[in-house]
Amino acid sequence: MSAESPTQRLLTRTALGVFHLNGQFISVSDAMAREVGLTAAWWQVLGAVNRTPAPVASIARTMGITRQSVQRIADLLVSRGLAEYADNPAHRRAKLLRATPAGSDAIRRLDPAHAELAAALLAELGEEGFAETARVLERLSVAMESVSGTVTER
Numbered sequence: 001m002s003a004e005s006p007t008q009r010l011l012t013r014t015a016l017g018v019f020h021l022n023g024q025f026i027s028v029s030d031a032m033a034r035e036v037g038l039t040a041a042w043w044q045v046l047g048a049v050n051r052t053p054a055p056v057a058s059i060a061r062t063m064g065i066t067r068q069s070v071q072r073i074a075d076l077l078v079s080r081g082l083a084e085y086a087d088n089p090a091h092r093r094a095k096l097l098r099a100t101p102a103g104s105d106a107i108r109r110l111d112p113a114h115a116e117l118a119a120a121l122l123a124e125l126g127e128e129g130f131a132e133t134a135r136v137l138e139r140l141s142v143a144m145e146s147v148s149g150t151v152t153e154r
Contacts, residue, residue, distance in 0.1 A: 053098035
């Protein structure tokens with residue numbers, strides 16, 4: 001087994017950091033969402049369509065997860081009356097998912113906890129640090145999108 005190069009170690013550190021951060025966000029989000037009868041995953045999908053309805057495939061692309069995962073959650077949200085499917089004028093077969101009033105209310109009830117977490121992170125990171133964190137993560141996402149096709153084609 002060969003030793004990792006410095007660049008590989010940076011990738012490993014980055015990946016482990018992102019995986020750990022994802023776990024932290026899911027844990028905190030699940031705790032917040034549980035207070036209004038949701039899970040973090042339900043909140044994520046419902047939040048994506050709270051203001052603007054969207055097809056499941058579009059939600060999946062935006063979130064970087066599989067269409068099938070979003071479809072399962074969307075169907076669950078619909079069965080619980082938190083979302084509904086609507087006709088899509090742009091595509092006959094791909095229905096739009098949209099929040100119902102009950103779904104929008106659940107998202108609205110999450111706002112105080114969401115604001116509290118945002119304020120706590122702002123206090124911890126500072127305004128400039130918080131903004132830079134968001135920019136770095138956005139850059140990393142764009143870079144991963146750019147290189148992921150070239151790596152998987154081998």
